[in-house]
Amino acid sequence: MHITHEIKENINTNIAVDTVTLDYEGRFLRRKKLTSDKGEDFLVELPETRSLNSNDGFVLDDGRIISINPATEPLTLIKHPNLTRIAWHIGNRHTPCQIDTTCLLVRKDHVLDDMLKKLGAELSTVHAPFIPEGGAYGHGRTHDHHG
Template sequence: GGEEVGMFLPRGTILRGGDRLQAQDGRVVEVVSAPEDLLEARCADAFALARVAYHLGNRHVAVQVGEGWLRIQTDHVLKTMLTGLGADVHALSAPFEPEAGAYAHGHHHAERGATEAKIHQYK
């Protein structure tokens, strides 16, 4: 509905697209992830995809893992690396919800520069 809202959430809280929150006045809002410019890497087999994931992790890159694909924020240097590793890489605009990490207590969009999210109000 375009209404701005402010929230106080416990430190480390992860909000992902599709999450719903109930306000003190009883209204429910849904978090809608904003699209970002991303690269999606697909490989010929699971071994090649695991190799690509290893090299991204070795560089501490935030990665979203999907069924047969990996997504990262657009970066021309990483695109060259992925292509060199044999990945089929294409650009897309989509919500980005990377893995929080083994030692992370939460996922913070602000840490990686994306703070935009749309909130839809449900009646």
């Protein structure tokens, strides 16, 4: 089994020999056995926990690169005339949020959905990769406080 200790950021995906599809939580790791989309097992052993992005790549010990593909997952699409107000409430809960010009996207959470409905938001479920904003200090993650 191959091992990777290195992540290459913003790779040209044409140089990758394979991909590994990971959901939002799966893209936050330090040490884990993964299986590529073509079925190759490899061990990720990084010096510290990392938040991985689309178009990052694992550099295997033989020099090959496996690119990271964000998985499709169930999300709540949020629409509201005052998205800034809704974004404030989401941020106040330290909840990761993907921001678009006409909507917000968060991971499915019935407690958060209930709060957003009470604020008058229009909610729908979509299935898409979740790629939230990275955070004020350059980190890709915050801690969810709502479970």
